[in-house]
Amino acid sequence: MERQVAAVPRTTDGDGTPVPQRLLAAATRLFAEQGYDRTSVQEIVEAAGVTKGALYHYFGSKDDLLHEVYARVLRLQQERLDTFANADEPVEKRLRDAAADVVVTTIENLDDAMIFFRSMHHLSPEKNKQVRAERRRYHERFRALVEEGQKAGVFSTATPADLVVDYHFGSVHHLSTWYRPDGPMGPQGVADHLADLLLRALRP
Amino acid sequence: MERQVAAVPRTTDGDGTPVPQRLLAAATRLFAEQGYDRTSVQEIVEAAGVTKGALYHYFGSKDDLLHEVYARVLRLQQERLDTFANADEPVEKRLRDAAADVVVTTIENLDDAMIFFRSMHHLSPEKNKQVRAERRRYHERFRALVEEGQKAGVFSTATPADLVVDYHFGSVHHLSTWYRPDGPMGPQGVADHLADLLLRALRP
DNA sequence: TCACACATACCGACCGGTTAGTCTGACCCG
DNA sequence: CGGGTCAGACTAACCGGTCGGTATGTGTGA
Numbered sequence: 092m093e094r095q096v097a098a099v100p101r102t103t104d105g106d107g108t109p110v111p112q113r114l115l116a117a118a119t120r121l122f123a124e125q126g127y128d129r130t131s132v133q134e135i136v137e138a139a140g141v142t143k144g145a146l147y148h149y150f151g152s153k154d155d156l157l158h159e160v161y162a163r164v165l166r167l168q169q170e171r172l173d174t175f176a177n178a179d180e181p182v183e184k185r186l187r188d189a190a191a192d193v194v195v196t197t198i199e200n201l202d203d204a205m206i207f208f209r210s211m212h213h214l215s216p217e218k219n220k221q222v223r224a225e226r227r228r229y230h231e232r233f234r235a236l237v238e239e240g241q242k243a244g245v246f247s248t249a250t251p252a253d254l255v256v257d258y259h260f261g262s263v264h265h266l267s268t269w270y271r272p273d274g275p276m277g278p279q280g281v282a283d284h285l286a287d288l289l290l291r292a293l294r295p
Numbered sequence: 296m297e298r299q300v301a302a303v304p305r306t307t308d309g310d311g312t313p314v315p316q317r318l319l320a321a322a323t324r325l326f327a328e329q330g331y332d333r334t335s336v337q338e339i340v341e342a343a344g345v346t347k348g349a350l351y352h353y354f355g356s357k358d359d360l361l362h363e364v365y366a367r368v369l370r371l372q373q374e375r376l377d378t379f380a381n382a383d384e385p386v387e388k389r390l391r392d393a394a395a396d397v398v399v400t401t402i403e404n405l406d407d408a409m410i411f412f413r414s415m416h417h418l419s420p421e422k423n424k425q426v427r428a429e430r431r432r433y434h435e436r437f438r439a440l441v442e443e444g445q446k447a448g449v450f451s452t453a454t455p456a457d458l459v460v461d462y463h464f465g466s467v468h469h470l471s472t473w474y475r476p477d478g479p480m481g482p483q484g485v486a487d488h489l490a491d492l493l494l495r496a497l498r499p
Numbered sequence: 500t501c502a503c504a505c506a507t508a509c510c511g512a513c514c515g516g517t518t519a520g521t522c523t524g525a526c527c528c529g
Numbered sequence: 530c531g532g533g534t535c536a537g538a539c540t541a542a543c544c545g546g547t548c549g550g551t552a553t554g555t556g557t558g559a
Binding site: 504513 | 530531532533534535536537538539540541542543544545546547548549550551552553554555556557558559
Binding site: 247 | 330333470
């Protein structure tokens, strides 16, 4: 017999997942499918099997819901990048691994990526600022990798590191536009190719 | 003394620009600033100095207005690409020129680019399909350039041409996210660097 | 019995689109 | 040359519907 942990709300309906997670999952799917503005809170609560009262009990606003989606993705990606970037490997391998990993995880969470790039401007100014700040941290960690390689002489210095990073993230950003899971290439295959292009462009 | 050309509507108010163009310009600016869904037709007509009747006299729907913005951009970019791709030059110069040019024109029309990548999913399914088709034509002309170079042996065949094109357009797509006109680098500088990265990645 | 976790019912604002009508310049006919 | 007429360009007023958000009620486990 198990006791309920106090921090977890009791109601889980037929499903075992707690309500806030269910709301977040439903919102993520619907935002990706229809866009933020075209998804009504009514749709979200219906998809999660609750009512608006429940949503506004856990989240301050529709905007908050979107912000939570962002926070989750950002945290995940920053963790992964740090792991790869701080590994005990030569810089070219660390950069390649990090570059390929962001492609794989982006493909594996295409919904989040779609929302991320399509709906950022729907966030309230302050939340937008906050997200941008965390995003910059991510960008800078990645850029540091490139600069490290440039200083060590294994990467070309022909292009400023900032631009190199934007170049690569552009292709990541773009994935949600063209990548199809039923296409000829799997996530790892795409990741290998894109990381390869980056490394080839950086050859001295 | 001049006669009015019959094809041009008479009313131009204080400004000399005809009403449909004014509506299109106002819509472009507002869509880029606030997004499609958050821009009401009321805002558009107020910015253009007319009323809703005027808008619906010239355009079938708000959706039509967006489609017109797309059509203009697509036509422009396809023309420019064709010019560069069909020039009498070695393939590596044609690719470089085309790759750099799309960066420059994108930066020079950042509003349109922003709308393009952020609001495509707001188009009605049929208009979306139409835009996608024209966009594919563009993609394929670009890809043909890469393949031509690969067959000629001047570009590496390590990466499928399709992926190379998506890689580059990813960075173009991404421009509206990070490029700032008051930043340290001008359009041509960015274009040179991005084209350089592409060509370097394609070295055999 | 009290705090929490929701459900129910409702609000004012605003949206895209429509409708009926007005103004005006161009053209035709005598 | 002149005045009637007609189409096109637009205006003002309005519509049904939907939206995000809220106020209040209720059941329940601790």
